[in-house]
Amino acid sequence: MSNQQPVLEIRDVSIAYETAVGPVQAVSHVNLTLDENSIVGLVGESGSGKSTLANAVMRLLRGAARLTSGQILVKGQDVYALSPQELRRFRWNVMSMVFQSAMTVLNPVMTVEQQMIDVFRSHRPEMSVREAHQRSLELLDMVRIDRRHARSYPHELSGGMKQRIVIAIALALEPSLVIMDEPTTALDVVVQRSILDQIKELQKERRFAILFISHDFSLVSELASRVAIMYAGRLVEVADSQGLTLADPLHHPYTLGLMRAIPHLSAEDVEIEGIPGNPPNLVELPTGCAYHPRCPSASAVCEREVPTLRQVGGRAIACHIFDPEKRGEFAHVS
Amino acid sequence: MSLNHLAQESSGAPLVQVEHLAMRFRLRGGQWIRPVDDVSFTIDRGEVLALVGESGSGKTTIGRLLLRILEPSAGRMVVDGRDITHIRGRQLAEYRRVAQMIFQDPFASLNPVKTAEDHLLFPVRKHRGGRPAEVSAVVDDLLTRVGLTPVAETRRKYPHELSGGQRQRLAIARTLAVEPRFLVADEPISMLDVSIRAGILKLLNELKRELGLSFLYITHDLASARYFGDRIMVLYAGKVMETAPARELVAHPRHPYTRLLLAATPGSSHQGALPETANIPPNLSESRQGCPFAPRCPLATEICHETMPAAEDVGSGHRVACHHLEA
Ligand SMILES: Nc1ncnc2c1ncn2[C@@H]1O[C@H](COP(=O)(O)OP(=O)(O)OP(=O)(O)O)[C@@H](O)[C@H]1O
Numbered sequence A: 001m002s003n004q005q006p007v008l009e010i011r012d013v014s015i016a017y018e019t020a021v022g023p024v025q026a027v028s029h030v031n032l033t034l035d036e037n038s039i040v041g042l043v044g045e046s047g048s049g050k051s052t053l054a055n056a057v058m059r060l061l062r063g064a065a066r067l068t069s070g071q072i073l074v075k076g077q078d079v080y081a082l083s084p085q086e087l088r089r090f091r092w093n094v095m096s097m098v099f100q101s102a103m104t105v106l107n108p109v110m111t112v113e114q115q116m117i118d119v120f121r122s123h124r125p126e127m128s129v130r131e132a133h134q135r136s137l138e139l140l141d142m143v144r145i146d147r148r149h150a151r152s153y154p155h156e157l158s159g160g161m162k163q164r165i166v167i168a169i170a171l172a173l174e175p176s177l178v179i180m181d182e183p184t185t186a187l188d189v190v191v192q193r194s195i196l197d198q199i200k201e202l203q204k205e206r207r208f209a210i211l212f213i214s215h216d217f218s219l220v221s222e223l224a225s226r227v228a229i230m231y232a233g234r235l236v237e238v239a240d241s242q243g244l245t246l247a248d249p250l251h252h253p254y255t256l257g258l259m260r261a262i263p264h265l266s267a268e269d270v271e272i273e274g275i276p277g278n279p280p281n282l283v284e285l286p287t288g289c290a291y292h293p294r295c296p297s298a299s300a301v302c303e304r305e306v307p308t309l310r311q312v313g314g315r316a317i318a319c320h321i322f323d324p325e326k327r328g329e330f331a332h333v334s
Numbered sequence B: 001m002s003l004n005h006l007a008q009e010s011s012g013a014p015l016v017q018v019e020h021l022a023m024r025f026r027l028r029g030g031q032w033i034r035p036v037d038d039v040s041f042t043i044d045r046g047e048v049l050a051l052v053g054e055s056g057s058g059k060t061t062i063g064r065l066l067l068r069i070l071e072p073s074a075g076r077m078v079v080d081g082r083d084i085t086h087i088r089g090r091q092l093a094e095y096r097r098v099a100q101m102i103f104q105d106p107f108a109s110l111n112p113v114k115t116a117e118d119h120l121l122f123p124v125r126k127h128r129g130g131r132p133a134e135v136s137a138v139v140d141d142l143l144t145r146v147g148l149t150p151v152a153e154t155r156r157k158y159p160h161e162l163s164g165g166q167r168q169r170l171a172i173a174r175t176l177a178v179e180p181r182f183l184v185a186d187e188p189i190s191m192l193d194v195s196i197r198a199g200i201l202k203l204l205n206e207l208k209r210e211l212g213l214s215f216l217y218i219t220h221d222l223a224s225a226r227y228f229g230d231r232i233m234v235l236y237a238g239k240v241m242e243t244a245p246a247r248e249l250v251a252h253p254r255h256p257y258t259r260l261l262l263a264a265t266p267g268s269s270h271q272g273a274l275p276e277t278a279n280i281p282p283n284l285s286e287s288r289q290g291c292p293f294a295p296r297c298p299l300a301t302e303i304c305h306e307t308m309p310a311a312e313d314v315g316s317g318h319r320v321a322c323h324h325l326e327a
């Protein structure tokens, strides 16, 4: 264990959306820590709460969304204790985010360079236009885009180039924490891979921490050293990525289900198995463990009690099966 | 009435034969692009051909040509013994009973104000006729076939009351209502949640095995192409780069573009930098010359920029179009 201060501490965070049919609990009691210079993946299916959690870290929850419990510390600083001015400085300088629809985030009527200069000028008012211009060109170099594209408008660039620019802007002020919400999902695999390689390279060089959000299990386990798996607003497992193989049976049943559901490119045995049932509806969440209606190992206790994360062989798993006191309940599971 | 109608005759000829297929489009500027260019392939009865390639490489266009939603600019397509290249009117309507399409977005392909049974009653009645009780029994069969049970409950549901996976199952049931022999499945799982994709892929696999259906499976995901495809055909900028039995293609790719694609796919054993020299979007212009991959290819020489290589058979059904095969 390192005694360094973590870059990000998410402590017991819950977030609800107020809706016409009552509050929808999109995130429930999430705990997650990111160390300096680390890449942690956050995976989960559509609607599991990944973006909601990311927005909460950035303190970007709007309108109907509300933090209903918990605390978020970035470099020891409670994000929700910052004044609006402090928060403005804190974003970009200490933490930044690449949004899920990143490519549409670029302003269509401004050149690439103007948008980069804007970021520098508004967050580093002391910086001269000349220096901001120079730094913008360096940002383009950093993500290997020809400097001649400084004067291009977004529509003149390919999807991959736009994505690189959005990533460059997120890194412009050298933050300690960068949240990337599905940064490559809309791109072709070759472009995706070259951007991921670049992210890895930059991360190694500059040693910032990344919370990388995706629904692509194989991609995340290649990129991140640790992976947090979310289901219906809760973390069901946090594990080192090397251990995320079917050869290792010590996992949450949902994690195992996901691993079986994905055809693998090179595995000899290509048999796959879907997870029965349907993804949960947050408005009528099942009682107890939200996964129990789809879980092959579920027993009566799973319908009654919500399991919490407990340490199991070096990973954290929220499943009653691993609770020694409930062992008797699972006599039917081998 | 049984859904198992394909056990009959197998004439030996492939179900689908495509020769020198081409499609040109005129862009607003007046120039012509050719996103499908001299494409030839066959699909046997009960066989799945997976078509992979990056966005804009012409996959959907090939699917639409095969269903004759588009009429080709050149080439010939024979399906189930009939030349469908330029058919119209009644012949085209008849062809809709042979070939059907499964779309990426099941929601968009269903009618929001119709129940699940409405989606099936009409095509079943039209296609097979019969008394109401018989038609109704076929609808039950179809729903059971695609795993939408209990049937009585599903019949009354509207698309918005079904989950994404269930909607795709309903869309599949509808294509089966006319007892087709050939399905074009265009990215049928890419919009679905990860946990339910496997279920749909397995269903398609069952339809292939149990009904003997043939598929053109369009995807950009090599892992699912390897799982469902008997063979994989790799397309780049509208031209076929390589075709091989699925496992062979993944284990022994011969074309530099296939190697690049494989190296970039999550889960591949490839380590280190990608084998490519530049990341240039493909040129679809009709006046282009040579191999369309040449501007990005690490092996490219002068000849690659001048002449498109012919596909060469390298054994066991593995065909590659590359001037530098020895590498
Ligand atoms: N503005 C809103 N009002 C009400 N509910 C919302 C709102 N935004 C999101 N939700 C609900 O919160 C849940 C979590 O949504 P979120 O966008 O965080 O999921 P996600 O894991 O990022 O999904 P995806 O993979 O599709 O991006 C979903 O069930 C969603 O329907």
Ligand SMILES: Nc1ncnc2c1ncn2[C@@H]1O[C@H](COP(=O)(O)OP(=O)(O)OP(=O)(O)O)[C@@H](O)[C@H]1O
Pocket: B025, B026, B027, B035, B053, B054, B055, B056, B057, B058, B059, B060, B061, B062, B220, B284
């Ligand atoms: N009706 C049309 N008119 C003009 N251009 C077209 C037309 N239909 C397709 N194209 C162009 O043809 C090319 C191939 O498109 P197609 O949709 O077949 O690609 P694809 O391989 O299916 O891509 P994706 O993976 O993004 O679905 C693209 O450049 C597209 O813009």
Ligand SMILES: [Mg+2]
Pocket: A050, A051, A052, A100, A181
């Ligand atoms: Mg999201």
Ligand SMILES: [Mg+2]
Pocket: B059, B060, B061
């Ligand atoms: Mg397409």
